[in-house]
Amino acid sequence: MDFLALTLAGILSAGAPIVLATLGETLTERAGVINLSLDGTILLAAMTGFVLALLSGNPWLGLLASTAVGATSAAAVALLGLALARSQLAVGFILTLLCRDLAYFLGHNYARQLGPELPVWSIPGIRDLPFVGPALGYQSPVVYLSLLLTFFLWWWLFSTRAGLELRAVGEQPWAAFTRGIRVQRLRITYTLLGGALVGMAGGAFSLAVKPGWGRPQGAEGAGWIALAIVIFGGWHPLRAALGAYLFAALQVLGIHLQELFPMLPASLFQVAPFPVMILTLLLVNVGTANWFRDLTLRYPGLKKWLNRWQVTAPAALGRDFRPEKEA
Amino acid sequence: MFSKTSLATSLGRLVAALVLALVLTTLIVLIAGAPPLQTLAILVVGGLGSAAKLAQAAAVWIPLVLCSSALLLTFAAGLWNIGIEGQIILGAVFATGFLRPFPDGGSFLLVMGALMAGMIGGALWALAAGLLRTWGRVHEIFGGLGLNFVALGLTLWLIFGPWKRPGIASMSGTEPLHPTLWLEALGGSSLSPVSLLLALTVFLLVAFVLSSTQWGLRLKAVGQNQDAALLFGLNPQVRILEAMVGCGALAGLAGALQVVGVYHRLLPAISSNYGYTALLVAMLASFRSQIVPVLCFFFAVLNVGSIQLPLQLKLDSSLAGVIQGVLVLSFFLVQGFEERFRVLRRTE
Numbered sequence A: 001m002d003f004l005a006l007t008l009a010g011i012l013s014a015g016a017p018i019v020l021a022t023l024g025e026t027l028t029e030r031a032g033v034i035n036l037s038l039d040g041t042i043l044l045a046a047m048t049g050f051v052l053a054l055l056s057g058n059p060w061l062g063l064l065a066s067t068a069v070g071a072t073s074a075a076a077v078a079l080l081g082l083a084l085a086r087s088q089l090a091v092g093f094i095l096t097l098l099c100r101d102l103a104y105f106l107g108h109n110y111a112r113q114l115g116p117e118l119p120v121w122s123i124p125g126i127r128d129l130p131f132v133g134p135a136l137g138y139q140s141p142v143v144y145l146s147l148l149l150t151f152f153l154w155w156w157l158f159s160t161r162a163g164l165e166l167r168a169v170g171e172q173p174w175a176a177f178t179r180g181i182r183v184q185r186l187r188i189t190y191t192l193l194g195g196a197l198v199g200m201a202g203g204a205f206s207l208a209v210k211p212g213w214g215r216p217q218g219a220e221g222a223g224w225i226a227l228a229i230v231i232f233g234g235w236h237p238l239r240a241a242l243g244a245y246l247f248a249a250l251q252v253l254g255i256h257l258q259e260l261f262p263m264l265p266a267s268l269f270q271v272a273p274f275p276v277m278i279l280t281l282l283l284v285n286v287g288t289a290n291w292f293r294d295l296t297l298r299y300p301g302l303k304k305w306l307n308r309w310q311v312t313a314p315a316a317l318g319r320d321f322r323p324e325k326e327a
Numbered sequence B: 001m002f003s004k005t006s007l008a009t010s011l012g013r014l015v016a017a018l019v020l021a022l023v024l025t026t027l028i029v030l031i032a033g034a035p036p037l038q039t040l041a042i043l044v045v046g047g048l049g050s051a052a053k054l055a056q057a058a059a060v061w062i063p064l065v066l067c068s069s070a071l072l073l074t075f076a077a078g079l080w081n082i083g084i085e086g087q088i089i090l091g092a093v094f095a096t097g098f099l100r101p102f103p104d105g106g107s108f109l110l111v112m113g114a115l116m117a118g119m120i121g122g123a124l125w126a127l128a129a130g131l132l133r134t135w136g137r138v139h140e141i142f143g144g145l146g147l148n149f150v151a152l153g154l155t156l157w158l159i160f161g162p163w164k165r166p167g168i169a170s171m172s173g174t175e176p177l178h179p180t181l182w183l184e185a186l187g188g189s190s191l192s193p194v195s196l197l198l199a200l201t202v203f204l205l206v207a208f209v210l211s212s213t214q215w216g217l218r219l220k221a222v223g224q225n226q227d228a229a230l231l232f233g234l235n236p237q238v239r240i241l242e243a244m245v246g247c248g249a250l251a252g253l254a255g256a257l258q259v260v261g262v263y264h265r266l267l268p269a270i271s272s273n274y275g276y277t278a279l280l281v282a283m284l285a286s287f288r289s290q291i292v293p294v295l296c297f298f299f300a301v302l303n304v305g306s307i308q309l310p311l312q313l314k315l316d317s318s319l320a321g322v323i324q325g326v327l328v329l330s331f332f333l334v335q336g337f338e339e340r341f342r343v344l345r346r347t348e
Helices: A003-030 A038-056 A059-083 A088-106 A132-137 A141-159 A161-171 A173-178 A183-209 A222-232 A237-260 A266-270 A273-288 A290-298 A300-307 B007-031 B036-048 B051-076 B084-099 B108-134 B140-160 B193-212 B214-224 B226-231 B236-263 B274-284 B292-306 B308-313 B319-347
Strands: none
Touching (some): A003 A132, A003 A141, A003 A161, A038 A059, A038 A088, A038 A183, A038 A222, A059 A183, A059 B319, A088 B007, A088 B274, A141 A161, A141 A183, A141 A237, A161 A173, A222 A237, A237 A273, A266 B140, A273 A290, A290 A300, B007 B036, B007 B319, B036 B051, B036 B292, B051 B084, B051 B193, B051 B214, B051 B274, B051 B292, B084 B108, B084 B274, B108 B236, B193 B236, B214 B226, B274 B292, B274 B319, B292 B308
C-alpha cells in the first residue's frame, strides 16, 4: 500500500468509533435529549466488551455487550433525566465520571492482557477498486458499519415518516403531542438507541481500533470530542460523519508529528485536539452573538462566509416535556 | 435548575440516598469478586483509622471545600463550570511560576504572593471560559472542558520543556521548592493549618455572600431566569463573568495551596480530579451551602481510604469515585421519585 492509501485506511479506521458515537448522540439530541455521559459510557462499554470477548473468546459477543452497556447507561439518562425530570446535564455529567471509574474498577484485573479482536473483512469488488481499493477493501466490520449507518441515518431522519416524527419531538414537542405522537415514549426510545450506538463505539475501540484494556485505554476524551462533533455537524448525520473523519485525520497527522518530536510525552499529543475543538465550536456558534452581528453588518463578505458554518440546535434540546403538569 | 427544599427534607433524602448507594455499591463490589464488608471496612479505616489518616483526609478536605464553595457561585448563576479542573491547574502553574525565581527560598511574603498569583491564574482561565460563553456563544461545558485539556497540556509542556528538572524530565514533576517556601504542615502530615483556615474562611465568605449580599441575590436572579434578569437591568452577561472569575480565583487558590502546602512542586496530576469531585459535592448539596463541609469530609475520607484498596485487596482505587457517583445518582433518584409522587397526589 502506498502512503496515501495507508493514511486513508488509518483515517477510516480511527474515525469509526467517533462516527458511531457521534451518530448515536445525534439521534438522541434530535429527539430533544442530551446524553452527556459519552466519555464515561464509551470507556465502560470498551471495558465490558473486551472482558466479555476475553472470557468467551468471541469478539462479536463482546461488541454486543458493549452495545448493551451503552443502552443501559442511556437508560439511566432516560429514567432520571426524562421520567423523573432531573437535569439531563447533571445526570449525564455524573454518569460520565461514574462510568469511567466503574470501568477502571471492574476492569482492573483484565488490564494489559491479549484478547480477541474483531476480524478484518476483505470485501471482493471494493478491494480491487483503483486507489481507494486497498484503503477501503480491508477493514474491520465496525468501519463498514459506521459508513453504512451514516447514510442509513441520513435517509431515516430526512426521508421517512419515523424520522419526521423524531425531528418533531426535538423541535416542536407540543405540536407533535397535539398530532398524537407519544413524545416521551419516542424520546426514551431514541435515547436508548443512541446510547446503544455510543456503546458500540466503545466496543469498536477495545475490539478493533485500539484493541485491549488498560488505564488509560486510549479512548479517554473521545466522548467529549464526539459531543462537540455533534454540534459541529449541525445535528446532521453526513456533516457529523465528516467532522468525525476530519478529527481522525488530525489524529493520524498527530502520530506523524509525534515521530518528529520524540522527546515530548505522548500525553501531550492527546490533548492537542481540544484547542481545535474550542475553535471549531467558536466558529459554528459565534454568528449568533450580538457583537458579531453588528460586525457582519459592516462586512457582508464575512457574514456570507460564516453563515455556511452556523448551526442551530434542535429547539427543544434538553427541555423537559410533561403535558400532565399543565393539566 | 434544582428545587429548593428545607434542610430537614434534604437530609432525609441524603440518608435514603446513602442507603440506596450502599446497596448498589455492595452489588458492584460483588461483581468485582471482592468481599463487600471487608472492602467497606478498609475504606473507612483507611480514611479515619488513625490521627495520620485523619490528617490526610483533612488535607484532601481543603481543596474540596475550596472548589465546592467556588462552584456554589457559578451554580447560583446557572453556570456549569466544568472548567474548574483547569482553573485549579492554572492556579498551581501560576504559583509555581511565581516561586521559580527563588531557588534559595525566601520569606512568607513570597508564599502569600504565590497564593495571589494562583488566584489570578485560576481567574484568568475561568475568564476565558466565561468569555467563550458570553462572546463566543460556546457553552461553558465545552469551553471549560476544552480548556481543562489545554491546561493539562500546558503543564506537561512546562514539566517536560522550560521547567524540566536538570537532567531528568519526567512525570514526577518540577524541581521541588526550597523548604522555606513550603506552608508549614502538622508534624509529618501534609495538612497545613494555614490552608485549613483559608478553606474555612472561604467557605463562610461564599455562604455569606450568596445568602446576604445584593450581589449574591443578583447572581441567583441571573441563574433563575436570564431573560427576566436582562429586563430588570441586572446585566446577566457581566454577572456571568463575575461568577466565573470568582469561582476561578478560588479554584486557583486551591491549586496554589496544593503546590506550596502539599506537593511543593508542579505535577502533571496536580488537580487530582478534585474539581470534578467538587462538582459532585455541589450537586449533592443541591447548592445548599450548609452541608457542603460535611459532604466534602465524607468524600475526602473515601478518597483517602481508597488508597488502601490496591495494597490490601488488589482492587482499583477508583472505587471511591464509583461510590461518590452512585451516591449522587441515588440522591437524584430519591428526589425525583418523591417529586413525582407529589405531582401524582396533587392531580388526584
